[in-house]
Amino acid sequence: MGKIIKNKSKVIKKENDLIESIDCDVCVVGAGSSGFAAAIEAARLGKKVVLVDSSPILGGQAINSVIGLFCGLYSRTKPNYLFTYGLVEEMLRDLHAENALYFRDSGVTVSVAYDEQALLRWVETQVMKYDITAVTGASITDVKVNDRRVESIEFVSRYGRFKVDATGFVDASGDAALIYNAGLPCRVSDVGPIYGTQMIIVENVDFDCLPSESEIKSIIKEKGPDFGLERHDGIVFHFPTKDRLILNMTHILTPLNSVGASMEGIVGKRRADRAYDFIRKQFPEAMKNSTIHAYGQIGIRQTRWIVGKKQLLAQEVRDGIKFEDSIARTTWPIELHDTMESYQWEPFDNEHVHYVPFGSMTPPDVDNLIAVGRCIDADLIALSSVRVMGPCMAMGMAAAHVFDLIGDGSVHDFDIKQLQSRVSDNLNRKDSMFLKDVHKTY
Secondary structure, eight states: OOOOOOOOOOOOOOOTTOEEEEEEEEEEEOOSHHHHHHHHHHHHTTOOEEEEESSSSTTHHHHHTOOOEEOSOBOSSSSOOBSOOTHHHHHHHHHHHTTOEEEEEOSSOEEEEEOHHHHHHHHHHHHHHTTOEEEESOEEEEEEEETTEEEEEEEEETTEEEEEEEEEEEEOSSSOHHHHHTTOOEEEOSSSOOOBBOOEEEESOOGGGOOOHHHHHHHHHHHHHHHTOSOSSOEEEEEGGGTEEEEEOOOBOOOSSHHHHHHHHHHHHHHHHHHHHHHHHHOHHHHTTOEEEEEOSOBOOOSEEEOOSSOBOHHHHHHTOOOTTEEEEEOOOEEEOOSSSOOEEEOOOTTOOEEEEGGGGOOTTOSSEEEOSTTSSBOHHHHHHHOSHHHHHHHHHHHHHHHHHHTTSOTTSSOHHHHHHHTTHHHHOOOOOSGGGOEEOO
16 A cells, blocks of 8 residues: 555635734843843843844854854952853853853953854753743834823734733834834934944864964055955954854844845955965964854944933043943943944053943833843943843843833833842852863963
């Protein structure tokens, strides 16, 4: 008797009015470092969470742009200590156990190289463990605001339209996409573009034949312009436990329009190829067996951000002001990528710490919306020092606790001391974590 093969189909047509509805306690828009931190922390607090991202894969720029480094997580003191704890501490411990981290001391900053695929699996594991509803490849089409509250957001993906109704909303989009589409005021640079970067990860590198990062940087500065590199102060990061080199050697425009952003993605890869060719020609023995492991999406730094109750200012960052409503800290330098050829780099002294005030995360005209990550309210210079992943994850965690504290109340009307008590470790604790494994890169 022959094998029975099922061979039957049916005809369907689009139903224009079909829209799926999802109800939750907290809706997080954007699944990058600040977004997944907000979603995971809220779910751990018992909230029903929906996490939506426009990329097809969770992780935002941390994964899809192959940023490759956790920045802003450690102090410059001797010994160094970790700034952000809780789920971030757990994440570091879990990735460290998988040999997926490489702790780096440049002499100016301590950062952590990571395997982006290991991070992705960690995020996905948390999403499943805490029953978070994750929707990827979805973009905002409409935001309903009524009586100072966001009521719902409508999205569209290739699979159709859906609506999320929630008690609280977190804008972790990076570009303030939720707040902008809600018709609320936003800021953009008024002094020219802030450039992004096309990152690439190169593997099969022979580090025995490769100079130090500082030596490579000097060679890029000396010989790169004659080779046709538009950016003259590009940098590379060693990740020898994975035989990888992370190339941060380009500056790319990051326009806020669909066609421009897409075309710059193509331009970015061409510039990254030229940078890779330069490194191969300068260090032929080290790079002779190398290949490009991955191109990321363009890494975006600063495009559009909110108008909050409080704007964080450059001088407050430089002075290390600890605000009455501080919820996160870091010591990451001012890092403003405002010219094609170079960027402003202003490190602080070893004891310096600066803080993120909660007021910079809250648009004053709505009661149930918090911004986290690189779209909080700050001036250009200040934002360049707090948009990195360390403080961004702390912002996400703080947002989750605010919604746990206020229920259906207002983000502008609660006891800030209760929030600071919950996130006290992220403001006061000073434990050295994993730094017995730190590698000097200078």
